[in-house]
Amino acid sequence: MVVSATAMSWHGITLSEAARLAPPGRVGAVTGGVLSFGQIGALATPAVFSLLLRLTADYSASWMVCAVPAVLVGINMLRQSKPAQQPNAL
Helix, strand or coil, X not given: CHHHHHCXXXXXXXXXXXXXXXXXCCHHHHHHHHHHHHHHHHHHXXXXXXXXXXXXXXXXXXXXXXXXHHHHHHHHHHCCCCCCCCCCCX
């Protein structure tokens, strides 16, 4: 229950925000795109990690390469920007 309430609850928040910001009539396409990109990352990252581990025989390279997306997202989130203001699209 604790894992579900903490680690897994971001899906609902992400999808509700994507739906709120989607243009009218495009909520399904936008939320589907968000889920698709998330699943691509979930499938590709372990494969990239294991490939780099096999090629380099060192965990350091695998961890560094797989950490790049998280670092880029963190930097993007720290940037100061004006939040999008849009009336309820739903």
